[in-house]
Amino acid sequence: MSSTKLKLALLQMDIQIGEPEANFIRAERMLTEAVSAGDKPDLIMLPEMWNTGYALDRIHELADKEGVRTREKLAAFAQEHGVLLVGGSIAEKRDNGVYNTIHAFGRNGEELGAYDKIHLFRLMDEEKYLQPGTQTGTLALDGTPAGMMICYDIRFPELFRKLALSGVKAVFVPAEWPNPRLHHWRTLLQARAIENQMYVIACNRCGQSGETVFFGHSMVIDPWGEVIAESDDREGILTAEIDFAIVDEVRARIPIFEDRRPTLYE
Numbered sequence: 001m002s003s004t005k006l007k008l009a010l011l012q013m014d015i016q017i018g019e020p021e022a023n024f025i026r027a028e029r030m031l032t033e034a035v036s037a038g039d040k041p042d043l044i045m046l047p048e049m050w051n052t053g054y055a056l057d058r059i060h061e062l063a064d065k066e067g068v069r070t071r072e073k074l075a076a077f078a079q080e081h082g083v084l085l086v087g088g089s090i091a092e093k094r095d096n097g098v099y100n101t102i103h104a105f106g107r108n109g110e111e112l113g114a115y116d117k118i119h120l121f122r123l124m125d126e127e128k129y130l131q132p133g134t135q136t137g138t139l140a141l142d143g144t145p146a147g148m149m150i151c152y153d154i155r156f157p158e159l160f161r162k163l164a165l166s167g168v169k170a171v172f173v174p175a176e177w178p179n180p181r182l183h184h185w186r187t188l189l190q191a192r193a194i195e196n197q198m199y200v201i202a203c204n205r206c207g208q209s210g211e212t213v214f215f216g217h218s219m220v221i222d223p224w225g226e227v228i229a230e231s232d233d234r235e236g237i238l239t240a241e242i243d244f245a246i247v248d249e250v251r252a253r254i255p256i257f258e259d260r261r262p263t264l265y266e
């Protein structure tokens with residue numbers, strides 16, 4: 001029987017706004033560091049828009065065309081090291097628009113899934129420059145169903161519930177979530193894990209772009225809502241081990257999916 005456990009490494013990276021070259025070098029350095037550690041991870045994850053940061057006024061020029069560069073690099077890395085890779089999100093130019101897109105890869109470098117951010121965040125002007133996604137994002141991790149969302153998406157519990165009802169046991173959330181909303185970040189992530197009885201794995205950036213400070217605090221939260229790993233505000237790699245068997249245990253202990261009465265509120 002295949003293992004229900006996965007060792008994770010979340011790359012909490014400081015992103016240089018508008019500097020894809022520097023960001024690729026930094027991401028490659030951190031990826032290499034993650035697989036060089038004694039306890040090699042099964043899955044590595046990056047933060048949101050790590051190739052460009054929120055350089056939105058130049059995003060059409062800076063975004064990765066069709067995601068080719070990112071996909072080639074990440075697929076090759078996943079294959080070389082036999083790891084799963086949730087490639088954070090990137091600014092990706094496609095069909096004359098720019099999307100905020102995740103690409104995820106399997107241990108042989110195959111693309112497991114992609115997701116374009118559905119909810120664009122007005123406080124950071126995303127809706128003026130980016131195209132919204134039109135589909136939810138799922139992938140299978142060594143056979144276990146998981147979901148993908150990006151940052152502001154965590155404010156929409158309906159999206160989590162839809163994925164939970166489809167059988168998803170973990171959701172990955174790359175983010176660029178800044179001050180002064182650390183309490184929203186921590187509370188929403190924990191609530192989404194508790195109410196859907198699933199793992200929530202959230203990788204935020206750190207550092208500062210202009211006046212905006214990104215507090216890091218990448219988190220891995222279990223289906224009981226316990227924070228099993230959390231970063232501080234500095235660049236680094238957060239590690240944790242998850243066990244999908246715990247999702248089934250928690251869902252059996254409090255059977256909310258059996259007790260729902262959707263005809264009354266849907």
Ligand SMILES: NC(=O)CCC(=O)C(=O)O
Nearest residue numbers: 121151152176177178181
């Ligand atoms: N990049 C984002 O979507 C930021 C979302 C955010 O900060 C929030 O408060 O929501």
